[in-house]
Amino acid sequence: MEVVIVKDSATGGALIADAMADLLRRKPDALLGVATGSTPLPVYEALGATVRAGEVDASHARICQLDEYVGLPAGHPESYRSVVLRQVVEPLGLTENSFMGPDGTAQDVAAACAAYDQALADAGGVDLQLLGIGTDGHIGFNEPCSSLASRTRIKTLTQQTRRDNARFFNGLDEVPHHVITQGIGTILEARHLVLLATGEAKADAVALAVEGPLSALVPASALQLHPHATVVVDDAAASRLKLADYFRATYAAKPDWQGL
Numbered sequence: 001m002e003v004v005i006v007k008d009s010a011t012g013g014a015l016i017a018d019a020m021a022d023l024l025r026r027k028p029d030a031l032l033g034v035a036t037g038s039t040p041l042p043v044y045e046a047l048g049a050t051v052r053a054g055e056v057d058a059s060h061a062r063i064c065q066l067d068e069y070v071g072l073p074a075g076h077p078e079s080y081r082s083v084v085l086r087q088v089v090e091p092l093g094l095t096e097n098s099f100m101g102p103d104g105t106a107q108d109v110a111a112a113c114a115a116y117d118q119a120l121a122d123a124g125g126v127d128l129q130l131l132g133i134g135t136d137g138h139i140g141f142n143e144p145c146s147s148l149a150s151r152t153r154i155k156t157l158t159q160q161t162r163r164d165n166a167r168f169f170n171g172l173d174e175v176p177h178h179v180i181t182q183g184i185g186t187i188l189e190a191r192h193l194v195l196l197a198t199g200e201a202k203a204d205a206v207a208l209a210v211e212g213p214l215s216a217l218v219p220a221s222a223l224q225l226h227p228h229a230t231v232v233v234d235d236a237a238a239s240r241l242k243l244a245d246y247f248r249a250t251y252a253a254k255p256d257w258q259g260l
């Protein structure tokens with residue numbers, strides 16, 4: 001696992017957007033797995049600016065969703081489908097044809113989950129999966145004690161996650177209890193995992209994920225199993241890392257050609 005400590009979220013966003021742009025230059029139809037929430041917004045802003053400046057052609061890029069609320073009506077502005085279309089797909093000049101996600105409105109949720117895992121496999125797998133981390137250590141919506149081998153399935157949100165996400169709704173009561181999320185086993189199949197965490201509120205979860213034992217109690221610790229996992233954190237989110245000085249020195253000495 002590589003840990004890159006940056007001074008702020010804009011720097012982290014630009015670094016990850018550069019890695020995505022490099023990937024699209026090597027593989028124009030790369031499948032980019034994106035995340036929702038506040039943290040990844042600087043990535044999408046930086047990538048959009050790079051595309052608009054003509055520095056990379058994203059017209060063949062494909063975008064896929066990590067997770068989704070169950071039961072929000074189609075077109076609800078806070079369904080993750082709507083969020084990803086608004087924040088990623090449209091700003092990159094793409095359409096819904098370049099986008100895939102699980103169907104949170106399906107009557108048969110289990111079938112929708114299996115169909116999404118199959119669709120990801122049929123698409124050739126995710127090339128780069130961007131991840132956030134919950135204050136409880138979740139990735140996607142794999143809450144603590146999710147199986148480290150899990151596939152896309154329905155999960156129940158913790159109260160902590162529902163409270164964290166209430167800011168996007170008109171209060172806690174409106175936050176769904178159930179979600180569909182790529183499983184940890186599904187996420188681990190992406191070729192490159194990039195987790196971005198910013199702010200003091202994520203410092204404990206980051207330290208447990210990076211330096212703690214591999215544990216289903218901290219789903220993000222599963223990144224320790226991945227051969228190409230990059231954790232990008234700002235100084236605040238890195239503040240509980242015991243090896244912070246080592247991570248800083250390693251990145252400072254990294255040859256440019258290696259990229260992320």
Ligand code: PGA
Nearest residue numbers: 037038039040132133134
């Ligand atoms: P946030 O969400 O970026 O809004 O903090 C992260 C997550 O829950 O994965």
